[in-house]
Every structure is written in structure tokens, then in C-alpha cells.
Amino acid sequence: MGSSMKLSLIIFFTCSLFVQNTLANVICENLPTNMCSFAIASSGKRCVLENHKSPQGKTCKTSEVVVEKLSGYIETDQCVNACGVCREVVGISSDAFLSSEFTAHLCSPACLQNCPNIVDLFFNLAASEGVSLPTLCKNQEENHRALLTILSRGGVTPGPVAAPLAAPTSL
Numbered sequence: 744m745g746s747s748m749k750l751s752l753i754i755f756f757t758c759s760l761f762v763q764n765t766l767a768n769v770i771c772e773n774l775p776t777n778m779c780s781f782a783i784a785s786s787g788k789r790c791v792l793e794n795h796k797s798p799q800g801k802t803c804k805t806s807e808v809v810v811e812k813l814s815g816y817i818e819t820d821q822c823v824n825a826c827g828v829c830r831e832v833v834g835i836s837s838d839a840f841l842s843s844e845f846t847a848h849l850c851s852p853a854c855l856q857n858c859p860n861i862v863d864l865f866f867n868l869a870a871s872e873g874v875s876l877p878t879l880c881k882n883q884e885e886n887h888r889a890l891l892t893i894l895s896r897g898g899v900t901p902g903p904v905a906a907p908l909a910a911p912t913s914l
Contacts, residue, residue: 769815771805779803780830781818781861783810789864792833801833813860822858825851826865835864837872840879850880 771790774782779801782790788805795802823830827848839845848854849865862876869876 769817771803774803774817776801776803777830778817780832781823781828781864783813783816783860785815787811787814792830794833810860810863812863816860818858818860822854822861825853826858826861827854828861835868837868837874839865840869840872840874843883846879846883849876850883855880 769782769785769790771779771782771784771788774790776792779790779792782803784790784805786805787809789808789810790803791806792801793804794800825848827845849862855862866876869879
């Protein structure tokens with residue numbers, strides 16, 4: 744019984760080392776395009792999906808953007824879904840913040856509490872535009888609460904309706 748326990752531990756540690764070495768060697772140019780976006784190379788630089796004149800149409804490249812706390816990381820499908828992002832999009836834009844649907848996903852607890860890579864990326868993007876992501880999320884939450892309050896009261900009271908244009912009068 745003692746020897747089977749030792750063998751189990753040896754196999755466990757061997758597998759652990761193999762998995763660590765496999766995960767630690769992320770090279771953007773070696774990633775398939777459907778895994779590129781939201782990945783971080785072992786060097787700590789973000790991977791980006793770029794349009795390319797090739798049969799595939801897109802390629803994965805290493806950017807110059809360095810991530811301080813993560814390296815050798817490929818974002819999970821759970822986080823991609825929870826945060827409302829898409830791996831197939833080329834580039835990233837602050838225009839995404841204009842969509843309340845996107846902001847609701849990004850600011851959801853499932854994204855904010857479980858997906859530090861995506862949150863870090865959009866935190867920095869928002870900051871580069873002079874916007875605070877925590878403030879944006881707080882506003883999103885307050886707007887959602889206000890909308891729920893309005894809906895629970897039976898809807899929005901219509902405002903004044905513009906009078907129809909009068910037909911021209913003949914003289």
C-alpha cells in the first residue's frame with residue numbers, strides 16, 4: 744500500500760511539472776487564431792489578432808503591450824462569454840464602452856470577479872480614454888436599478904406629444 748501511494752505521488756508531481764511547462768510556453772505566433780485574442784505570451788506581452796493576406800485571413804502576433812501580473816496565459820471560454828467579448832474581432836476599441844449591453848457584461852460579477860485578464864485590458868483601455876472603469880460600472884449599475892424601478896412602477900409616463908404639422912392654408 745505504501746509503494747502505490749509513492750507511485751501515485753510521483754505520477755502526480757510529474758504530471759504537474761508537465762502541465763506547468765506546457766502552459767508556460769505560450770508564443771502568440773504559434774496560437775491558432777481562435778485562441779489568440781485575450782492571450783498573453785510567456786514574455787508577458789499581449790497577443791493580438793491581425794488581418795493578414797493569407798489563406799486563413801488572420802494571424803496571431805505578439806504586441807508591444809506588456810501585462811504586469813500575468814504571462815503564459817490563454818483566456819478561458821467562460822471568461823470570454825461572461826465578459827461579452829469575442830475572440831474573432833481584430834483589434835480593440837473604446838467604442839465598446841458605448842454599448843450598454845457590452846458594459847453590462849463587462850461589469851457583471853461573473854466577469855469582474857473571475858476574469859482579471861479581460862478586466863485589466865479594458866481597465867487600461869478605459870483609462871487611456873480618461874474614463875474610470877469602476878465609475879463606468881457604478882453608473883451602469885445605477886442606470887440598471889433606475890430602469891428596474893421605472894419598469895416596476897408600470898412603465899414610463901409619456902411626455903408631451905408634438906402636434907402634427909398643420910396643412911398649409913390657402914389665401
